[in-house]
Amino acid sequence: MKPQESLTETSTLTREEEQAEVIRRLEEDIIFGRFAPGLRLVEDTLMQRYGASRHFVRQALFQLERQGIVLREKNIGATVRFYSAEEVRQIYEVREMLTRQAALMIALPAPASLIAQLNELQRQYCAKADAQDLRGIHEANDAFHVALFSACGNPYLVRSLQDYMNLTLPMRAKNLADKDGLALSRRQHELMIELLRGRDSWALAQLCVDHMQFSKADYLGRIAGDGGKR
Amino acid sequence: MKPQESLTETSTLTREEEQAEVIRRLEEDIIFGRFAPGLRLVEDTLMQRYGASRHFVRQALFQLERQGIVLREKNIGATVRFYSAEEVRQIYEVREMLTRQAALMIALPAPASLIAQLNELQRQYCAKADAQDLRGIHEANDAFHVALFSACGNPYLVRSLQDYMNLTLPMRAKNLADKDGLALSRRQHELMIELLRGRDSWALAQLCVDHMQFSKADYLGRIAGDGGKR
DNA sequence: TCAGGCGATATTATTGACAATAACGCGAGT
């Protein structure tokens, strides 16, 4: 047994994990709406809330700023970022473009190994959905899409796609709790796997783009409701 | 007069500028080949070289890691990142795709104000080229392209495009010093402005993609020469 | 009553000291 296992991990986790945990919890608080857009994220407050040192909280804020869900202004502080309808449309425009391109690059019919992998991920997704585990649903869902698009063969394209998936996280989060939206997503995932067995790349690409319309429309409807108040 | 102007700026620049300056110098040292790929970037060494505190050097390394030209490994240190031929092809594949899409989204014929702006930027580009100011050439060149693609109307697409421009910086740098490459670039820029006056979006898109082939091919040739040694 | 500045307070930014970690070399045992 390594020495630090008995010493460091007795009560708490290693630092690297602690850092990841702070990021995870802050991200969760934001995307699941516990922290409303515009809310000030004061370092001291977060230090208390997550029981972490200023250093880690700082790092987390930097990371989430890069991810686009936190806004930091020099000498002023961090706030939960709000996206206007216009911005949402622009973000989705790029995301749809990248998605379509990646889908078209997937060689059809896809190898059995990929199908098997996606079936397994889809199984996990359904399990989390049944368990109503919000965080789990989101992670399983993203894992499914990353695995799917990785088949396009270009890791840089996948990375950019992931960037936009992270950026749209606040818009997609509400749908993870929605029963109808969840059922639709499930069916679409299964349809994607079906199409991977065929040769119609265009149908696959179109389905992938359609797949993101529900949450986009829903979010746009929601912020139109209160007129972009903040 | 504000108090800090006479106090802080007497001998040196303000902190924010200092941070930017460290990033700029480190980036320059890497892209212009003064720091070879694989070279270890020790914080203490850089602190001395740039006369900056550990904090700023650290930030710079983080920033350049995000930009993709520095590789950081936990508890090991930072090195100048090297890209294999395969990776370069993949990076350019995405960059070309984004470029084509952005170009196609520019409404033609373009407004006179855009043409005027680009003509001015092109003038500056030529001036820097004549002055053999490497850094200046690169900055003027990027400013030209950002201004051009901003006309596509989607700032997020422009940001992603900029990400890839930064990523390909080490590959493009050598061409800024090359007389023939520079002359070709100049002509292509002028041709772009010409095409903005017409209505042929496809020709413009194709020219923009062609515009990046020279440095890509050159870089691939160069690393094929020494067989991806490091 | 209102404009403007001044001080108090809240918050982030910076720093240098210190802790943790991994790479390296050296020496002992086989």
Place this chain on the structure above:
DNA sequence: ACTCGCGTTATTGTCAATAATATCGCCTGA
């Protein structure tokens, strides 16, 4: 001669104190 383990060193990671900065309320003078 070779390898395994241990101590040393080089390097990054973390922290808590301190400096810098912006915001807001209050007070004064016209």
